Amino acid sequence: MHIDEYSEGSGGPAHMDGIMHLDKLSKIEGHGSLDIKIKDGKVKYVKLKITENKRFFTQAVLGKSAMALPAMTSRICGTCSIAHLSCCSEAVEHAVGFEPTDQTIMLRKLSLYGMTIRDHALHLYMFCLPDLFGKDSILDFDKSQDEMVRRAFAIKSAGNNLSKAIAGRAVHATFAQVGSFSNIPSEEQVAAVVKELKSVRNYAIEFIELFYDCEFKLERDTNFVSLVPKDYAFLGGEVVDSKGISIPKEEYWDFLNRIIIPYSQASGYNFEGEEFMVGALARMNLNRANLNSRTKADASKFMNVFPSKNIFHNNLAQAIEILHAIDHSVELLESNEFKEEPKTPVPIKAGEGVGMLEAPRGTLYYMLSINGSGRVQYGNIVVPTQQNQICMEKSVLELVEANLDKGKKNIELAIERLIRAYDPCMSCASHFLKINMEGL
Amino acid sequence: MKIGWFSFTCSEDSTILWIELMNDNFFKWKELLDIRHARVLKRNNTLKDIDVAFVEGAITTDRDAKKLMEIRKNAKKLVAVGSCAINGMPSAQRNLFDEKLKKEIAFLLVRFNQADKVRSIKEIVTVDDEVPGCPMDEGAFFRTLDKYLQEFGVTNAH
Numbered sequence: 001m002h003i004d005e006y007s008e009g010s011g012g013p014a015h016m017d018g019i020m021h022l023d024k025l026s027k028i029e030g031h032g033s034l035d036i037k038i039k040d041g042k043v044k045y046v047k048l049k050i051t052e053n054k055r056f057f058t059q060a061v062l063g064k065s066a067m068a069l070p071a072m073t074s075r076i077c078g079t080c081s082i083a084h085l086s087c088c089s090e091a092v093e094h095a096v097g098f099e100p101t102d103q104t105i106m107l108r109k110l111s112l113y114g115m116t117i118r119d120h121a122l123h124l125y126m127f128c129l130p131d132l133f134g135k136d137s138i139l140d141f142d143k144s145q146d147e148m149v150r151r152a153f154a155i156k157s158a159g160n161n162l163s164k165a166i167a168g169r170a171v172h173a174t175f176a177q178v179g180s181f182s183n184i185p186s187e188e189q190v191a192a193v194v195k196e197l198k199s200v201r202n203y204a205i206e207f208i209e210l211f212y213d214c215e216f217k218l219e220r221d222t223n224f225v226s227l228v229p230k231d232y233a234f235l236g237g238e239v240v241d242s243k244g245i246s247i248p249k250e251e252y253w254d255f256l257n258r259i260i261i262p263y264s265q266a267s268g269y270n271f272e273g274e275e276f277m278v279g280a281l282a283r284m285n286l287n288r289a290n291l292n293s294r295t296k297a298d299a300s301k302f303m304n305v306f307p308s309k310n311i312f313h314n315n316l317a318q319a320i321e322i323l324h325a326i327d328h329s330v331e332l333l334e335s336n337e338f339k340e341e342p343k344t345p346v347p348i349k350a351g352e353g354v355g356m357l358e359a360p361r362g363t364l365y366y367m368l369s370i371n372g373s374g375r376v377q378y379g380n381i382v383v384p385t386q387q388n389q390i391c392m393e394k395s396v397l398e399l400v401e402a403n404l405d406k407g408k409k410n411i412e413l414a415i416e417r418l419i420r421a422y423d424p425c426m427s428c429a430s431h432f433l434k435i436n437m438e439g440l
Numbered sequence: 441m442k443i444g445w446f447s448f449t450c451s452e453d454s455t456i457l458w459i460e461l462m463n464d465n466f467f468k469w470k471e472l473l474d475i476r477h478a479r480v481l482k483r484n485n486t487l488k489d490i491d492v493a494f495v496e497g498a499i500t501t502d503r504d505a506k507k508l509m510e511i512r513k514n515a516k517k518l519v520a521v522g523s524c525a526i527n528g529m530p531s532a533q534r535n536l537f538d539e540k541l542k543k544e545i546a547f548l549l550v551r552f553n554q555a556d557k558v559r560s561i562k563e564i565v566t567v568d569d570e571v572p573g574c575p576m577d578e579g580a581f582f583r584t585l586d587k588y589l590q591e592f593g594v595t596n597a598h
Contacts, residue, residue, distance in 0.1 A: 031447075053449040053500040053531075054548060059541050060533045075530050078453030078575060122459060126481065137482035139475060149466065157463035170460060171453045171575045265552055416483070 032424070034415065035263075036400055043404075046397040048389060048419075050266040061379040066092045066370045067178050067346065073366075073381070074172050077425060079122060081172050082115040082163060083359035086235070089178045091366040095353030096374075098179055098346045103339070106332055107181045109233040111167040112357065113325040116234060117159025118170055119360040120280070120318040120325075123423045124207065125152035128315055131417050132214055151203040155322065158196045162329060165189045179346040184338045194333050197326045204326055205298055208319040212302040216312040218399060218418060222391055224282035224307075225271050227358050232283070232290040232324060234358040240286050241271065242307075249356035252365055256382065259390065268389040269382065275390045278362025279423065280317035281308065291320070292327040299323055311395060312421045318360075348374035359384055361423050385424045392422050441592045444477035444490045446511055448497030448504050449531045449558070453575035454522035455480050455496055461578065472594050490515040492588045494571075498524040498531035499559045501552075512565040517591075519584055520561040523574035530574075532558035 037044040057076055061069060070088040074081040086108050093100060100108075126138050129152065135141060141149050160170045165185045167173030175183040185193075227249070229237035239247050239255075247255065259268040270276065285307040296303075299320050305313055355366040362384030369378035399418055403411055447455050459480070462469065469475075477485040477493075493515035499505050512518055524531045534545065535558055549556070561567055569587075571580045589595070 053504075053554060054545075054552065055449065055531050056534045056537075056545055059537065059545060060530075062541070072530070075451050075453075075574065078451040078456040081451065081453065118460070122456070126459060136484050139470065139481060146467070153463045153466055156460070160460050160463060169575075171456050262551070 034396065034419075036396070038400075038404070041404060043397050043401045046393050046400065047263050048393040048396065050264045050385070050389070054265050058379055058381060061368075061376045064376050066095065066368065066374050066376055067348075069368070069376060070176070070178060071172075076381070076383075078171050079119050080115060080359045080361065080364075080425060082111050082167060082170075082176070083357060083364050085167075085173055085176050086112060087355040087357050087359075087364045087366045088368075089176065089355070090357070091353045091355030091368045092178045092370070093346070093353065094355065095351040095368050095370045096347050096349050097351060098344075100179055101341055103336075103341060104180050105235070106336060107166055107184075107338070108176070109231075109235050110329055110332060111163055111173065111176060112234045113329045114159050114161075114163030114166060114170065116360050117322050117325045118156055118163060119159075120322050121152065121156035121159060123360075123420075124211065124315060124318055124322075125149075125156065127420055127423075128211075131216075131420070132210065151200070151206070155200045155203055155207070158193075158200045158326070159322075161196055162193050165193045180341070180343065184340055190333050190338065194330055197330050197333075201323070201326050204319070204323045208299055208302050208316070208323060211316040211319045212305075214312065214315070216417065216421070218311045218395060218421075219309045220277075220311060220391070220395055220398070221309060223271060223274055223276040224285045225276050225278050225387075226282040226286050226363060227356065228283075228287040228290070229358075230290055231328065232287055232292070233328065236357075237287075239356075239363070241276070242285065243272075245272070249365075250354050252354070252356060252363075253367060253380070253382075256387075261389065264389070266386050266389065269387045270390065271387070275394060276387065277311075277391045277422075278384050278387045279314055280321050280360075280362075281311070281314040282362065283358060284308075284313075284317035284320065291324045292331065294327040294331075295320065295324040311418065314421050314423065318423070348372075361385060361425050362387060383425070385422075388422050388424065392419060392424065395422075441472065441589055441594045442474045442476050442489060442491045444485075444487065444493045444511065444515065445475070445480070446477065446493060446495045446497075447480070448495070448508070448525070449500045450497035450522065450524035452480075452496065454571075454573075457575040457578070458494075458581070461581070472589060487511065487514045491592050492517045492519060494519045494521050495561055496521045496525050496576075498528045499561065499564055500531065500554055502555055503553065505555070505559070505564050508561065508564055517568045517588060518561075518565065519569045519571060519588075520567045521571045521581070522576045523572065525561045526570050526572055528558050528560040528563075532560070534558060 033049045035047040070085045073088045074085040076084050130137050163170035168175035175181045223242050225241045227237045228240045239252050255272055257270040261268050288306055350372040352369045357364055365382040367380040371377050396415055476490055493511050520526050569584050571584050
């Protein structure tokens with residue numbers, strides 16, 4: 001990646017030894033920092049520190065009622081709380097041997113779609129869009145760009161309202177629970193949501209084109225990993241990687257190596273002993289054949305870049321996933337009737353269970369062990385940003401090494417833009433970004 | 441009205457909700473509010489001369505406590521937003537751990553310079569208003585915002 005397109009000025013020579021400290025990276029979810037040491041014109045190290053202060057959820061879940069657990073662990077993260085809620089519910093269900101109804105699974109998919117539209121829109125339109133126009137913030141767009149900004153918020157609103165209709169709230173949803181949903185959307189609610197989703201569909205295609213035309217590039221040879229559900233619904237399917245591995249979710253942990261990163265408040269992970277990447281780019285590389293047929297029809301001309309190893313195509317993949325989430329949600333909502341179902345009690349018994357799904361930022365894994373009193377004995381949670389952490393660090397090193405002559409300010413902006421492309425969530429991984437750069 | 445939006449240890453749920461409220465209020469707020477500090481929305485932030493600081497999250501380190509005091513010093517009014525800011529929970533769940541669990545996490549508290557106890561905002565600085573909820577209650581937020589818009593002589597927005 002070359003960064004000489006920046007217009008803010010060089011920020012001075014970049015050939016002095018020392019530490020570069022990038023403090024409080026902006027426009028991402030959470031807090032983090034980056035230390036970069038440069039000596040004799042070479043990058044000695046890059047340390048990506050997740051500085052979101054630990055809240056010790058893994059310890060706090062111990063002894064808690066498994067049935068109440070999803071509402072608690074959803075508090076790990078505001079923006080992807082529905083992912084935690086759904087994944088934790090699935091882990092509890094598997095632990096006690098409970099099969100939710102097809103309608104519950106469908107409502108879970110729809111609530112995940114609502115979250116994905118809203119969360120991808122937050123990342124793409126609020127955090128990344130200003131980069132495409134050389135602005136600091138969406139607050140800085142001028143009057144001539146008002147309509148584009150209005151359309152961005154309209155898409156985000158449609159996702160927000162889909163989540164509200166299905167799950168009660170977009171953040172820390174109230175209807176989703178272990179085994180079922182406590183509320184079924186009314187016909188009027190479904191009709192209103194379908195109308196709103198349809199009204200923003202063309203806007204979503206316009207934004208796909210915008211991110212397709214974006215020339216930001218940093219290519220990495222890395223392994224991509226994701227669940228590959230047959231309907232691309234973020235739920236279900238086996239875990240697949242770029243090298244051809246296909247495993248059931250119950251075996252996922254066996255393929256992970258936890259890496260203690262002493263300077264970061266979150267552990268990193270390798271998959272099969274090597275760095276890897278999860279998220280929209282991984283999903284698009286591995287599962288685009290299963291996108292909704294309407295999405296494929298209208299987005300095919302933007303999909304010729306996949307499979308891609310350009311990290312910035314994670315943004316394009318997210319833009320396409322917004323369209324897919326709209327199309328598949330409309331299909332599910334229009335072709336099904338939602339009815340009150342008899343409540344089948346979820347049994348309280350001992351067992352171990354795995355929950356796994358595709359959160360907006362990638363694969364989310366829960367493993368829970370529950371005792372005979374329905375209390376949690378052990379919990380293990382692996383979030384997407386932890387899985388991408390090593391890949392992110394190496395990408396930054398490559399970026400800085402290739403651009404040492406571009407000046408500190410330009411390098412800082414480029415690092416932020418690159419890390420933003422990974423769409424890290426530091427609340428989940430433990431918040432985001434300060435950068436210390438020694439040598440500049 | 442000059443505002444800042446700040447986040448400490450939490451899930452940032454109220455920050456996310458604030459941005460969701462922009463779906464219907466962005467252009468109105470762009471006219472009425474000078475957002476001087478909001479890391480989630482912009483890189484170029486300033487702490488200087490803030491009328492109202494909205495603060496989300498609990499305080500888990502002495503460093504964050506100092507930052508909070510700095511925000512308080514620069515803001516005419518300070519509003520604690522959401523459950524973690526108001527009563528510490530659930531970020532303060534480690535305060536309630538038994539001795540065994542406390543021992544288990546002790547080395548991490550040392551490694552990352554965490555304070556012995558997680559504190560709410562009002563345990564450290566004077567708080568003028570609170571917007572409760574997890575995430576914050578939308579109605580309570582609008583009422584608080586309206587109150588300060590009037591107090592600072594800006595046309596009522598809602």
